Amino acid sequence: MKILVTVKQVAAVDDDFEIRTDGRDVDPDFLIHDLNEWDNFSLEEAMKIKEAAGGEVEVVVVSVGPESVDEELRKCLAKGADRAIRVWDDSVEGSDPIAIARIIAAVAKNEAPDMLFAGVQASDHSYAATGIATASFLGWPHAAVVSLLNYTPGSKMATLQRELEGGTYAEVELECPAVLTIQLGINVPRYASLRGIKQAAAKPIDVLTPSALGLAATDVGEAGSLSRVRRMYVPAKGQAELIEGTPAEQVARLVKIIQEFKGV
Amino acid sequence: MSGILVIAEHRMDELRPVSLELIAVAVGVKAQASGPVTVAIIANDPQKYAQALSVQGVDEVICVKSAVVEFDPDAYEATVAALIAAKNPSLVLLPHSVNSLAYAPALAAKTGLGLATDAFKVEFDAGALVATRGGYGQKLNVEVDFPGKSTVVVTFRANVCKPIDAAGSPTVTQMDAPATPARGQHKKYIEAAGGGDVDIPGSEFILSIGRGVGEEDNVEQFRELAQTVGAELGCSRPIADAGWLPKSRQVGQSGKTAANCKLYIAMGISGSVQHMAGMKHVENIVAVNTDPKASIFHIARYGIVGDIFEIGEELRNQFPA
Numbered sequence A: 001m002k003i004l005v006t007v008k009q010v011a012a013v014d015d016d017f018e019i020r021t022d023g024r025d026v027d028p029d030f031l032i033h034d035l036n037e038w039d040n041f042s043l044e045e046a047m048k049i050k051e052a053a054g055g056e057v058e059v060v061v062v063s064v065g066p067e068s069v070d071e072e073l074r075k076c077l078a079k080g081a082d083r084a085i086r087v088w089d090d091s092v093e094g095s096d097p098i099a100i101a102r103i104i105a106a107v108a109k110n111e112a113p114d115m116l117f118a119g120v121q122a123s124d125h126s127y128a129a130t131g132i133a134t135a136s137f138l139g140w141p142h143a144a145v146v147s148l149l150n151y152t153p154g155s156k157m158a159t160l161q162r163e164l165e166g167g168t169y170a171e172v173e174l175e176c177p178a179v180l181t182i183q184l185g186i187n188v189p190r191y192a193s194l195r196g197i198k199q200a201a202a203k204p205i206d207v208l209t210p211s212a213l214g215l216a217a218t219d220v221g222e223a224g225s226l227s228r229v230r231r232m233y234v235p236a237k238g239q240a241e242l243i244e245g246t247p248a249e250q251v252a253r254l255v256k257i258i259q260e261f262k263g264v
Numbered sequence B: 001m002s003g004i005l006v007i008a009e010h011r012m013d014e015l016r017p018v019s020l021e022l023i024a025v026a027v028g029v030k031a032q033a034s035g036p037v038t039v040a041i042i043a044n045d046p047q048k049y050a051q052a053l054s055v056q057g058v059d060e061v062i063c064v065k066s067a068v069v070e071f072d073p074d075a076y077e078a079t080v081a082a083l084i085a086a087k088n089p090s091l092v093l094l095p096h097s098v099n100s101l102a103y104a105p106a107l108a109a110k111t112g113l114g115l116a117t118d119a120f121k122v123e124f125d126a127g128a129l130v131a132t133r134g135g136y137g138q139k140l141n142v143e144v145d146f147p148g149k150s151t152v153v154v155t156f157r158a159n160v161c162k163p164i165d166a167a168g169s170p171t172v173t174q175m176d177a178p179a180t181p182a183r184g185q186h187k188k189y190i191e192a193a194g195g196g197d198v199d200i201p202g203s204e205f206i207l208s209i210g211r212g213v214g215e216e217d218n219v220e221q222f223r224e225l226a227q228t229v230g231a232e233l234g235c236s237r238p239i240a241d242a243g244w245l246p247k248s249r250q251v252g253q254s255g256k257t258a259a260n261c262k263l264y265i266a267m268g269i270s271g272s273v274q275h276m277a278g279m280k281h282v283e284n285i286v287a288v289n290t291d292p293k294a295s296i297f298h299i300a301r302y303g304i305v306g307d308i309f310e311i312g313e314e315l316r317n318q319f320p321a
């Protein structure tokens, strides 16, 4: 039994970031990296299933990205994933979520997991596309924004809840293997233990290239993408009137605003 | 390829309001798309939505009769693919909703159509579609284009465009959805449990806290602060997910809408799209955040760049008893 968990190294911009000279992205010197918030929840969901099954389940994390991504993969290994796979070479540069999904699907074909978990979206670009596109390339059943899961490893059916808008949930039965995009709050992700961190150092991270996975050059990068970033820019300044001054002065104004609302 | 296809959304016998917003988006770029605006509604009983969708600027409403009563991603994917094959639109507009997320990327991936998700603007530049979305936690705007794609699927953000009120007189046509083998079964809808004495939708004054509170032990001082100033205490999702406050206090897309709120103080909340979905309509929003570039400042009326603990303590001291 095996669960494949996709993870992403996300980027946030630094305080005083600059846009790249071609205008199409932020200068990488100003990016701060971390593991995507959603991925903590998908990994935890896989770990819960593994532990409930008494260890008969292998949890494999997969990511597409350069060497720096190993840092995030190690975090996942420290939390209990058994091994990690990272796919990269220069041809992957410029890939949109669909091209990334094609790569992950190729990994999944090799690994033949019983389930594939992805995050609903990533906190940097919020595409919310990679997991479901991966399902399409695999031809697997899929469900998006899963907030509760009942699944016994090896079972042909899973029962789950999808979180819809406005506090409504849909209960769904789905054939497995399936791709599920996992929502925040489905569980309470664990922290890595010291022992886990030590053990992670000895766990393998396999590094593959798209061509080793049987993908053509046109499957990845801009050629394998359905969209292309044309321009990034800082939006015009918001309408907020900034309340300046010392905290005491700022709060004096805030008190006035509250009292105006109350008609005092 | 010409024209725009809009896929309307419904749930529990009601049209989702975002459907009418999308029609307005489509009508807004109709001239540039040099083709008709077609609106499709996929349902077991689609006719009942036809009139509501017949607004000014719409050329055709297609009532697609589907054997599937509740949303199913496979059925929707196959049906929208059939609609695209029939209409050859240059732009397909879907709401950026939880249901669209379950099939739009699969549809685009399978058929090789252009795809942009969570767009808040679309335009044609010299005949080619350009979609604008957010990047890096909404701190940047990102323009995407679709080289070589004659049909582009765009999931469009809710609460961006005003619906068109004026009625129109489109032709209303029928179509049968293609049959799809069922790999999933919708069982039932579940509504989140009531909030007890918490009434976010009814409150006129809400003070909300976000991840900026840092840890659970810090929540109490903001509960007291809300009491001092006479506000209902609200929160962003991470606070509810962590169990620091009940879900009934969560404001946003998957939580409550601050429907009657007139003054909303957001403390340590970055301003994600999903949080703003529940409060950005509020007339008076005051945002307190240490990050001057936080996107909450884009919708707030007043901004305080500062620390919520410092501002909180000062407010407690200054507020007249």
Ligand SMILES: Cc1cc2nc3c(=O)[nH]c(=O)nc-3n(C[C@H](O)[C@H](O)[C@H](O)COP(=O)(O)OP(=O)(O)OC[C@H]3O[C@@H](n4cnc5c(N)ncnc54)[C@H](O)[C@@H]3O)c2cc1C
Pocket: A120, A121, A145, B098, B209, B210, B211, B212, B213, B235, B236, B237, B238, B250, B251, B252, B253, B254, B255, B256, B267, B268, B269, B270, B271, B272, B273, B274, B275, B278, B288, B289, B290, B291, B294, B306, B307, B308, B309
């Ligand atoms: C399908 C879906 C539905 C969702 N539904 C909702 C929803 O209903 N409601 C919701 O809120 N989210 C929802 N989310 C999650 C959303 O995407 C964000 O993850 C969430 O809103 C972030 O909450 P936050 O602003 O509190 O945290 P963050 O984004 O982490 O922001 C924290 C902010 O606090 C500031 N800060 C930190 N310390 C201080 C300090 N001492 N003083 C002042 N400021 C400080 C930081 O600068 C930062 O801007 C949903 C997501 C998805 C995908």
